[in-house]
Amino acid sequence: MNAPLHLWLIPLLPFAGFLINGLFGRRMPKFLVTTVALLAPLGAFLAVLFSVDRVYNIAFAGNGPVRFDNFPIVEALPFSWINIGTLHIDFTFVLDQLSLLMLLVVTGVGFLIHIYSVGYMADDKGYARYFSYLNLFLFFMTVLVLAGNALVMFIGWEGVGLASYLLIGFWFTKDAAANAGKKAFIVNRIGDFGFLIAMFMLLANFGTLTFSEIAAKLAANPAWTGGVLTCIALCLMLGAAGKSAQLPLYVWLPDAMEGPTPVSALIHAATMVTAGVYLLARMHFLFDRSPFALAVIAIIGAATALFAATIALVQTDIKRVLAYSTISQLGYMFLGCGVAAYSAAIFHLMTHAFFKALLFLAAGSVIHGLGGEQDLRKMGGLRKKLPVTFAVTTVGVLAIAGIPPLAGFFSKDAILFAAFQQGTLGKALYFVGLITAALTAFYMFRLWYLTFLGESRAQEHHQHHPTPVSMLAPLVILALLSIVGGWMGIERFATYLAPATGPIANEAGRSQLELYFSIIAVAVAAAGWFIAHNFYKQKPSRPAELAAALPGAYNVLVHKYYVDEFYGAVIVKPLLAFSTYALGWVVDNAILGGLAWLLGGIATFSGALLQRWQSGNLRSYAAWLAAGAAVLLLFLFAPTILGTYGISIAWKGW
Amino acid sequence: MIDQVPISWYLILSATLFVLGVLGFLIKRNLITVFMSIELMLNGVNLSFVTFAHQWHAVKGQIFVFFVMMVAAAEAAVGLAIIIAIFRARATLAVDRIDLMKL
Numbered sequence: 001m002n003a004p005l006h007l008w009l010i011p012l013l014p015f016a017g018f019l020i021n022g023l024f025g026r027r028m029p030k031f032l033v034t035t036v037a038l039l040a041p042l043g044a045f046l047a048v049l050f051s052v053d054r055v056y057n058i059a060f061a062g063n064g065p066v067r068f069d070n071f072p073i074v075e076a077l078p079f080s081w082i083n084i085g086t087l088h089i090d091f092t093f094v095l096d097q098l099s100l101l102m103l104l105v106v107t108g109v110g111f112l113i114h115i116y117s118v119g120y121m122a123d124d125k126g127y128a129r130y131f132s133y134l135n136l137f138l139f140f141m142t143v144l145v146l147a148g149n150a151l152v153m154f155i156g157w158e159g160v161g162l163a164s165y166l167l168i169g170f171w172f173t174k175d176a177a178a179n180a181g182k183k184a185f186i187v188n189r190i191g192d193f194g195f196l197i198a199m200f201m202l203l204a205n206f207g208t209l210t211f212s213e214i215a216a217k218l219a220a221n222p223a224w225t226g227g228v229l230t231c232i233a234l235c236l237m238l239g240a241a242g243k244s245a246q247l248p249l250y251v252w253l254p255d256a257m258e259g260p261t262p263v264s265a266l267i268h269a270a271t272m273v274t275a276g277v278y279l280l281a282r283m284h285f286l287f288d289r290s291p292f293a294l295a296v297i298a299i300i301g302a303a304t305a306l307f308a309a310t311i312a313l314v315q316t317d318i319k320r321v322l323a324y325s326t327i328s329q330l331g332y333m334f335l336g337c338g339v340a341a342y343s344a345a346i347f348h349l350m351t352h353a354f355f356k357a358l359l360f361l362a363a364g365s366v367i368h369g370l371g372g373e374q375d376l377r378k379m380g381g382l383r384k385k386l387p388v389t390f391a392v393t394t395v396g397v398l399a400i401a402g403i404p405p406l407a408g409f410f411s412k413d414a415i416l417f418a419a420f421q422q423g424t425l426g427k428a429l430y431f432v433g434l435i436t437a438a439l440t441a442f443y444m445f446r447l448w449y450l451t452f453l454g455e456s457r458a459q460e461h462h463q464h465h466p467t468p469v470s471m472l473a474p475l476v477i478l479a480l481l482s483i484v485g486g487w488m489g490i491e492r493f494a495t496y497l498a499p500a501t502g503p504i505a506n507e508a509g510r511s512q513l514e515l516y517f518s519i520i521a522v523a524v525a526a527a528g529w530f531i532a533h534n535f536y537k538q539k540p541s542r543p544a545e546l547a548a549a550l551p552g553a554y555n556v557l558v559h560k561y562y563v564d565e566f567y568g569a570v571i572v573k574p575l576l577a578f579s580t581y582a583l584g585w586v587v588d589n590a591i592l593g594g595l596a597w598l599l600g601g602i603a604t605f606s607g608a609l610l611q612r613w614q615s616g617n618l619r620s621y622a623a624w625l626a627a628g629a630a631v632l633l634l635f636l637f638a639p640t641i642l643g644t645y646g647i648s649i650a651w652k653g654w
Numbered sequence: 655m656i657d658q659v660p661i662s663w664y665l666i667l668s669a670t671l672f673v674l675g676v677l678g679f680l681i682k683r684n685l686i687t688v689f690m691s692i693e694l695m696l697n698g699v700n701l702s703f704v705t706f707a708h709q710w711h712a713v714k715g716q717i718f719v720f721f722v723m724m725v726a727a728a729e730a731a732v733g734l735a736i737i738i739a740i741f742r743a744r745a746t747l748a749v750d751r752i753d754l755m756k757l
Contacts, residue, residue, distance in 0.1 A: 619680055619749065626676050 005051045007075045007093040010103065011142040013043040017135035025128025034118055037131035041114050041138055045107040051095060052104070071499060072096035072212070074148055082151075089209060092148030098346065098500035102145040102278055105353045106271050110138050112474035113266040116361050119470035120262050120368060130170060130260065137163035141271055145278065150199050150209040153279070157195065157243065160272045161188045167267060168259040180255035187252040191242015191276075198235035201228065215285040225289045233286055233293035236279060237300075244276030244330045247304045251564060253327055257319040261364030264319060269326045269360050270353035277330065277349050280337040281501050288340060288502065295425060298338025302419075302429040302436075305331030307561070309439035313446070314547075314557045316376050318363045321447050325400065326356055328436060332415050335433060339426055341418030342501035343494040348411035351485045355399035355408055358478035362393040365467050365475065366451060370458070376447065381456035388472050390452045392479040397448045399482040401441035402525045409522070410486030412437060417517050434524055441528025449536035664705040671698030685737055685747040689730075696726050 017040025025033050055073070077091040095103075114134060121130050140163055144156025161184075169181030199209060205228055206214050218224060240246070245253035256268045267273070280287060280297065287294055305328045312324035329352050336345030367374055369386050383390045399406035402413065416437070420430040494503065535542050547554040556562070613624075639649050671694055678691030700719045707715025741747055 616753070617750075622676075623680050626680065 004075060005054060005073060005095065006047070007051070007073075007095055007146055008077060010044050010047045010051075010107070010146065011139050013047065014040045014135040014138035014142065016040060018132045018139060020132075021128045021135065022132035025132055028128065030127060033128045033131060037135060038111075038114055038118070040135045041107060041111040044138060044142060045111045048100070048103045048107050052100065055095075055100075071100075074212075076148070086207065087203070089149060089151050091152060092210070093146040093152075094148035094211070095146065096500045097497050098278075098281060099145050101346065101350065101497070103142065105350055106141050106145060107138070109270045109353050109357050109478070110141075110266055112477055113262050113270075113357065113361070116265075116364070116471050116474040117260075117262040119468035120364055121260060122468070124260075126170065130167075133163055133166045133170070134263070134266070137167065137267060137272070141275075144275055148210060148212070150195075150202060150211070153282075154192075154195060154199065157239075157275065157279075158192065160267070160275060161185065161192070161243075164188075164256070164267050164272055167263040168256045170259055170263065174258070176255075177258040180252075180258040184252035184256050187249050188242050191239045191249055194235040194238025194242070195279075198232050198239065201232045201235065205232070211282060214283075218285050218289060226292065229286060230290040230293050233283075233290045234296065236283055236286070237293060237297055240276030240279045240334075241300065242276070243279075244273050244334065245304075245327050246276070246300050246331060246334055247307060248563075250304060250308065250327050251567060254320050254323045254560070257317070257323050261319065261360060261367060264323070265357045265360030265364065268323065269356040273326065273330060274333070274349045274353065277333040277337060277345055280334070281342040281346055284337075284340075284342045284501050287337070294338050294340060296338070298335050298419070298422070298425065298429055301331045301334025301336070301338050302432040303331070304328065305335060305436040306432050306439070307331075309436045309443065311557055311560050312443040313439060314554065317374050318366065318376050318379070318447060318451065319360070319374055321376070321443060322356070322359055322363060325359075325440065325443065326352075328440060329356065329400070332412060332433065332436070335419055335429060336415040339415075339419045339422040339429070340502070341415060343497040343503075344411065344414035344418050344490055346497060346501065347486075347490055347493050348408075348415055351399070351407035351411040351482070354478055354485045355396045355406075355482040358392060358475065358482050359396040359400065361471070361475055361478065362389050362396060365389040365471055366393075368471070369467060373458070376450040378458050379451045379456075380454045380458075381452070383452040386452075386467065388475065389467065392475045393448060393452065395479040395482050397444045399485075401444050401529065402437055402521055403529075404518070404522060405483075405487065407482050407485035407487075409518075409525075410488075410490060413514070413518050413521050414490035416521060417514055420517065434521070437521060438524045438528040441525040442532045445529050445532035446536055449532060453537065454540070661705060661709055665702055668698045668702040668705065671695075671701065674698075683748045683750060685740070685749055685752070688749060689733055689737065693726060693730070696722055 017036050020036050021028075021033055025036075028036075055071070073095040075093050075095075079091075080088065081091045082089040114131070117130065117134065121127055124130060137160060140156045140159025142156075144153055144160060147153035147156055165181045165185040168184050169178045171177045172181075202209055202214065206217055208214060208217075238249075242249045253268060253273065257264055259268070287297070308324045308327035308331060312321050312328065315321045315324060329348070333345040333348050333352070336342070336348060366379065366382060366386065366389060369382070369389070370379065373379065395406065399408040402409045404410075412433075416430055416433045419426045419433060422429075535546075559565070615621075635651065639651070642649055675691045675693075675695030675698055678694065679688055682688055682691065700722055703715045703719045703722070707713065707719075737747065740752060744752060746752075
């Protein structure tokens with residue numbers, strides 16, 4: 001590379017937007033707030049496109065097939081960030097195939113969701129605050145994606161957590177929202193703890209946090225496997241599981257739905273929650289050396305996928321269905337990483353970003369249209385009222401269910417296929433994934449039928465809000481992306497990503513076998529659709545009958561396996577009790593409070609004593625003065641006077 | 655003639671005057687008496703200044719006396735004015751009753 005790409009511009013533009021709207025937004029006219037809020041992500045998106053253009057022009061100039069030899073591009077800020085002894089950490093940004101793709105998704109989808117928000121949040125009095133948070137999120141997310149070492153990534157990592165907290169609790173006067181924000185923050189902290197420990201261990205064992213240097217050291221020592229690497233990998237996985245809402249740290253994501261719907265689309269579906277998957281892909285060279293950690297990741301991913309999908313079957317809040325669906329899809333991505341098919345995981349990440357953002361935004365459009373109603377049981381028959389939303393939701397549902405030729409089919413298929421090739425464990429997980437695919441198709445079509453088809457079940461007649469163009473345009477664009485997003489195909493995608501994430505193993509006999517797998521996957525998805533059709537179209541009484549027939553299973557699912565209750569009883573309650581009694585009563589009140597009381601008491605008591613001297617009576621002061629003078633004179637003359645009587649004394653030191 | 659009187663006598667007289675002034679200041683209730691006691695203390699000090707000036711043939715001591723007398727005169731002017739003002743306001747000159755500023 002000759003001329004710099006000015007990668008720092010990409011995060012800086014949203015940050016400027018955050019500053020302007022955050023500091024002055026309340027005093028600026030609304031159109032100005034909107035302009036700033038939209039220009040920031042648009043500028044970032046254009047900067048990314050500019051980078052793409054520059055990089056690819058140079059690649060094409062070689063006249064040969066498209067090559068990306070000039071990746072990765074490393075740009076550091078022109079100063080040394082941390083320089084202590086042997087520890088050197090610079091603020092480096094790295095652009096390679098992986099981060100470029102993520103940037104396109106983050107800024108592209110992010111920009112669309114900003115546009116959507118203009119319509120969705122139009123009447124909210126926190127309009128400027130909302131957009132400043134949203135821009136702040138983009139800033140941290142781009143820092144996270146561009147980071148050239150783990151510490152810079154950690155800044156972005158924590159920052160998106162902060163933005164997520166602020167946006168979940170955006171309507172902070174609502175208790176549920178404030179609590180959900182806290183919950184997300186605290187649960188993420190557990191994951192961050194893993195990330196931190198992993199960084200310390202990386203420093204101790206590699207002496208650096210720069211991804212490329214760690215990769216180089218690992219490449220130079222092919223014998224390093226397992227052991228401490230497994231430990232680092234598991235700690236990183238804990239961090240990723242926290243951010244990407246995997247078992248056992250997924251509990252914050254469903255509650256995060258208290259935030260505004262576009263936030264759920266951007267942060268809790270398309271971008272931030274995929275940061276964990278991104279981390280796994282970014283550090284793949286490390287995970288590749290630890291088969292055990294990979295197996296753990298794969299199992300957690302598959303388990304989460306199945307677990308969340310079963311919960312999603314019975315949820316009645318449209319956003320919660322989508323939230324559990326997101327957890328489930330993130331589980332697929334973890335499964336993909338766990339079977340070392342990082343490019344398949346990233347492929348699914350990309351397509352998922354498209355169709356899940358689409359589904360969330362469509363849900364937002366439905367909620368907006370119904371004046372805030374989120375309960376699936378009170379919807380129905382919206383196909384006529386919201387035709388565009390109906391159309392794009394259909395696309396999204398087909399995409400996530402894995403119906404070809406929409407995006408989800410290709411990426412999910414790629415992950416399942418990669419899983420199947422990973423020995424016995426992989427084959428077992430493949431079937432878990434397949435069952436999940438059927439469940440996914442079922443609950444998504446359930447949502448689709450309940451929302452748009454049948455008769456309206458709204459109790460009162462809602463004032464029907466028309467959907468503004470600013471909300472419809474992003475929906476249509478995302479719908480198009482959800483259709484074409486997968487057409488690239490996993491093989492071309494993997495070839496593109498290979499320099500950054502390593503190739504997918506087992507290429508032999510691929511196409512023949514994969515065809516069968518595709519047919520199986522589609523058949524399974526179609527089965528899910530068929531059952532949903534049967535349940536919610538043909539015999540609407542059947543779900544209730546089934547629930548009545550299996551009350552135990554139904555209750556467990558409705559109560560989300562009682563995980564929140566379990567955590568509450570096992571972790572939250574003892575902690576609260578410990579804080580209240582041991583820390584609050586004993587340490588704070590008894591020990592600290594007692595000490596403070598004692599000190600204060602001593603001061604008060606001695607003050608009361610000394611107070612008597614300060615009577616304010618001038619003559620008593622004069623008396624003391626005279627008495628003092630008399631005592632001094634006595635000291636002075638005592639030896640002389642006593643000397644006249646033959647007694648000799650002398651003051652010591654005189 | 656003055657040389658026949660020992661210097662200690664002057665000093666004893668000076669100290670006596672001063673102590674009388676102090677006692678008066680501490681004991682008497684009437685503000686005017688208190689005020690006069692202060693004058694007594696000043697003059698006791700003046701006497702010792704003059705004595706030492708004579709003893710050491712140093713004129714500085716006598717200059718100090720003039721300073722003290724000047725300040726005493728100024729103080730008398732201000733002090734008496736204050737006393738009159740207080741009497742007008744409170745109709746009393748008992749120092750113990752003039753305690754408005756006390757907490």
